Amino acid sequence: MKLKHAIKYVAAPSGIIMYLTLFLIGIIILQFIIPGIVLLFTPGQLSPGLPGPEPTEAEMRQQRISGASKEFLPDGTVHLLSWSTTEINGEFKSERQVWDVNDNLLWSGEGRELPNEYLQWPMHEPSGSYREDITRQMFSPLFSRILMVPVKPSEEEITEYWRYERGKRYFVGFDAKGRKIGYAGSNGIKQFSNQVEPFGQVKYICSWCPQDSYSPVLLWQTRHRLYKIDFLARSVEVIFDAQQEEIDKILMYNWRRIESYYSADANYSEYRPAMRLDTKSGDHHLWLRDPNELLMFRIPADWDPERASVAATKDKIFLRYYGEQGPPQPKHFLLQDEWEKKYRSSPFQEWVELYQIERTGTLKLINRFEWTSPPYKTFQSGQDPRDRYKKARYYVKTISSPLLDLASHWYYNKLVYSDREDDFAGFIIFLMGEGDYYQTTNRTVNLAVSLLMVCLASWHGCSRRTSWASFVFWLVFVGAFNLAGLLTYLALMHTPVIKCHACGRRRGLERVDCVWCGNELPQPERRKLDLVFNN
Amino acid sequence: MRFIALVKNQLQEILGGLIVVVIVFTFLSGFILWSGIRHPDPYHYSEYSGITPGNTVSFYTLLQRPKPLWGVGPVLLVSAVILGAMLASQQFAEQQKRRTWAFTIHRSVSRSTILWARFSAAVIAFILCLGVMWTMFYLYVSAMGASPCPLPVRVLIEGWIFILLGLVIYFGAALSEVSAKKKYTTKYFGAVFAGMILVLALVQLSLTLCFAVIALALVILVSDTMDTFLSREF
Numbered sequence: 001m002k003l004k005h006a007i008k009y010v011a012a013p014s015g016i017i018m019y020l021t022l023f024l025i026g027i028i029i030l031q032f033i034i035p036g037i038v039l040l041f042t043p044g045q046l047s048p049g050l051p052g053p054e055p056t057e058a059e060m061r062q063q064r065i066s067g068a069s070k071e072f073l074p075d076g077t078v079h080l081l082s083w084s085t086t087e088i089n090g091e092f093k094s095e096r097q098v099w100d101v102n103d104n105l106l107w108s109g110e111g112r113e114l115p116n117e118y119l120q121w122p123m124h125e126p127s128g129s130y131r132e133d134i135t136r137q138m139f140s141p142l143f144s145r146i147l148m149v150p151v152k153p154s155e156e157e158i159t160e161y162w163r164y165e166r167g168k169r170y171f172v173g174f175d176a177k178g179r180k181i182g183y184a185g186s187n188g189i190k191q192f193s194n195q196v197e198p199f200g201q202v203k204y205i206c207s208w209c210p211q212d213s214y215s216p217v218l219l220w221q222t223r224h225r226l227y228k229i230d231f232l233a234r235s236v237e238v239i240f241d242a243q244q245e246e247i248d249k250i251l252m253y254n255w256r257r258i259e260s261y262y263s264a265d266a267n268y269s270e271y272r273p274a275m276r277l278d279t280k281s282g283d284h285h286l287w288l289r290d291p292n293e294l295l296m297f298r299i300p301a302d303w304d305p306e307r308a309s310v311a312a313t314k315d316k317i318f319l320r321y322y323g324e325q326g327p328p329q330p331k332h333f334l335l336q337d338e339w340e341k342k343y344r345s346s347p348f349q350e351w352v353e354l355y356q357i358e359r360t361g362t363l364k365l366i367n368r369f370e371w372t373s374p375p376y377k378t379f380q381s382g383q384d385p386r387d388r389y390k391k392a393r394y395y396v397k398t399i400s401s402p403l404l405d406l407a408s409h410w411y412y413n414k415l416v417y418s419d420r421e422d423d424f425a426g427f428i429i430f431l432m433g434e435g436d437y438y439q440t441t442n443r444t445v446n447l448a449v450s451l452l453m454v455c456l457a458s459w460h461g462c463s464r465r466t467s468w469a470s471f472v473f474w475l476v477f478v479g480a481f482n483l484a485g486l487l488t489y490l491a492l493m494h495t496p497v498i499k500c501h502a503c504g505r506r507r508g509l510e511r512v513d514c515v516w517c518g519n520e521l522p523q524p525e526r527r528k529l530d531l532v533f534n535n
Numbered sequence: 536m537r538f539i540a541l542v543k544n545q546l547q548e549i550l551g552g553l554i555v556v557v558i559v560f561t562f563l564s565g566f567i568l569w570s571g572i573r574h575p576d577p578y579h580y581s582e583y584s585g586i587t588p589g590n591t592v593s594f595y596t597l598l599q600r601p602k603p604l605w606g607v608g609p610v611l612l613v614s615a616v617i618l619g620a621m622l623a624s625q626q627f628a629e630q631q632k633r634r635t636w637a638f639t640i641h642r643s644v645s646r647s648t649i650l651w652a653r654f655s656a657a658v659i660a661f662i663l664c665l666g667v668m669w670t671m672f673y674l675y676v677s678a679m680g681a682s683p684c685p686l687p688v689r690v691l692i693e694g695w696i697f698i699l700l701g702l703v704i705y706f707g708a709a710l711s712e713v714s715a716k717k718k719y720t721t722k723y724f725g726a727v728f729a730g731m732i733l734v735l736a737l738v739q740l741s742l743t744l745c746f747a748v749i750a751l752a753l754v755i756l757v758s759d760t761m762d763t764f765l766s767r768e769f
Contacts, residue, residue, distance in 0.1 A: 007758055007761045007762050007765065008762060010754065010758040010762075011758040011759050011761065011762030011763075014754060014755035014756075014758045014759050015755075015759055015762075017751075017755055018724065018725075018728050018755050018756075018759065019721070019724065021728070021731070022724055022727060022728055022731070025731065139693055139737065139739075139745075140608075140737060141608045141609040141611075141612045141697070141737070142600055142605045142606075142608050142609065143600060143601050143604070143605050143608050143690055143693050143694075144689065144693065145595075145598035145599060145600055146598070146599050146600075146601060146687060147597055147598055147599075148597060148598075148599045148683075148684065149597055150583050150586070152583070152586065155587075158583065158683070161683050161684045163684055163687070165687075174683070174684035174685065176683070177680065178680045178682070178683070178684050178685055205594060206591075207591070207592040207594065207597060208589075208590065208591045208592055209586055209587060209588050209589060209590055209592060210588065210589070211588055211589045212588060213588055214586055214587065214588060215586075216586060216592040216597065424740070491720070491721045491724075
């Protein structure tokens with residue numbers, strides 16, 4: 001087979017991939033730009049609707065209770081704390097108000113002068129990084145980053161660097177002159193690489209400096225274990241081993257004693273550092289320090305673990321849980337509107353409960369406060385500023401590829417219900433869910449437009465076809481990729497047509513015989529000099 | 536023999552441009568490295584200065600760029616892109632402009648040999664111009680201990696990826712130049728596609744994926760260029 005013919009087999013699909021990719025990207029870009037332009041340049045419509053009626057006294061009370069923070073005294077008493085703004089001589093002044101559960105005002109004044117000390121619920125959001133940031137870095141023209149932990153005995157001195165080897169999953173240590181000093185893995189710090197065992201796939205990392213040190217300490221979570229790595233002390237300590245179970249989430253309560261992150265009036269020294277480790281099987285392990293203590297507790301199966309907070313005082317361990325009526329909000333955007341209409345379009349119940357976690361791990365209810373929250377504010381049709389954007393997107397989305405839409409939808413589903421919490425997953429979920437990319441797709445119209453493109457391709461290709469197989473392939477291709485498919489088809493398959501000398505119908509020049517009547521192209525008439533040229 | 540002669544001929548034709556690119560790349564990169572190495576302690580007081588007792592250490596503080604080599608990265612990428620565009624211009628656009636294709640392809644070598652000779656000359660140019668220089672810079676920085684700890688091999692590989700991206704640009708531009716399509720239709724799709732691959736390769740989360748993207752792009756562009764060139768009438 002000649003190269004010229006062999007290369008055709010590769011070049012044909014290559015050309016299709018190249019043109020299709022470019023057209024798809026171009027169309028997606030236009031689908032984002034056009035609604036934005038419409039939103040910018042269409043006048044009117046953004047005027048606010050008529051103001052609603054003044055809220056009644058009962059509604060205002062409901063709003064105040066709903067908006068107030070519910071705080072517990074150590075004995076379990078609930079107080080409602082809210083802010084009130086008053087205007088005195090043209091100046092606005094905010095003051096803290098403390099209400100009891102019967103809506104009696106107990107106290108008002110400066111926020112710092114609160115008469116009671118309420119239970120504090122230290123920040124429990126993890127402030128580390130997930131594995132995607134570490135093991136699957138994007139690289140830029142400045143090259144990808146290297147995870148290097150310095151060992152700093154003092155502020156101005158670095159004596160060692162420990163570099164994480166992504167492929168091998170352990171650290172390699174170097175001294176200040178760049179000489180290897182050891183390896184750090186799950187079995188501790190070793191001198192040679194064949195002695196060290198890898199950590200396993202990292203899931204979460206958090207680092208901080210102890211109060212008296214300039215050297216970072218790492219919390220290194222893998223699927224089943226949590227390690228504390230202190231390179232200055234040359235130690236790799238297993239803090240928690242879930243054995244066969246998988247660690248799902250880590251929440252820290254006052255673990256690192258970083259007062260700057262908390263509000264100034266919180267007295268965190270009264271609380272023990274605590275770390276909650278949730279496993280995928282639903283167990284919750286609580287690791288307490290000062291003194292060291294490990295206990296396990298379980299919460300009811302219908303609770304959302306993220307709504308539970310833990311505070312460990314010197315004497316007791318408390319758990320606060322916020323509950324609300326109805327099932328939890330679904331993750332998938334297509335189900336969220338329906339959920340809001342069904343469960344949040346009318347006033348709904350919310351409650352907060354305070355439990356004491358016993359040393360045996362059982363929960364003992366101390367107090368509960370329940371209130372009615374106003375319904376979610378929903379825009380009437382035409383009032384939502386996003387309506388015009390949605391309408392424009394509705395029209396431009398009709399030229400999307402049905403196949404690509406299905407693939408994107410599948411990917412979105414996969415991401416939404418996965419454990420991925422990295423920036424990339426968040427961006428895709430935002431783009432396709434909260435960014436309304438999908439909400440305005442009308443599948444019926446989209447398929448109808450695809451069918452129209454197929455008809456156009458059929459009309460164009462019928463007289464130009466070289467074989468039925470190729471013709472049918474292109475029709476299916478255009479149907480699957482809509483406008484991008486049609487443009488790809490035209491870019492690759494457009495050829496001039498002539499009128500057939502036998503049947504008079506239009507025919508392509510890619511094959512010798514006419515696609516309609518089968519007659520070959522006419523031979524040019526023999527002229528006098530042809531004999532000379534042919535010989 | 537004819538093939539080698541053609542490659543030599545191509546290298547002679549593009550020699551001027553290659554020398555300019557080598558000089559500019561070496562000068563700029565050398566200056567960046569020199570100014571990086573001049574500071575004896577590139578890590579201690581900049582990125583790691585935020586590490587103080589009792590505080591959280593931001594994860595990005597611990598993620599370090601491979602100093603002092605990181606500054607060479609943008610220069611290498613831009614040089615590779617410029618070299619790719621320049622080679623495609625010299626090898627294809629010039630001939631198109633002067634309408635000398637008919638003369639070139641009537642020689643006693645096949646069209647594919649002519650094309651492969653040009654591609655080979657381009658690959659050699661990339662290796663000699665940028666590949667060798669980049670590897671030398673890497674080895675120099677590693678050998679003299681300018682980095683706080685030895686640079687991982689990944690940095691070297693990423694540099695070679697930039698060079699490969701230059702090659703992608705070259706093939707994209709070459710495809711655009713040999714295409715017989717009208718300028719206002721799809722003539723420049725090859726170059727646009729190569730540009731898109733450049734962005735796509737850099738946002739990949741792993742080197743394997745990055746290599747896969749580049750390999751796919753090279754297969755697409757090379758096969759399309761060959762098909763277009765072999766079937767085109769000049």
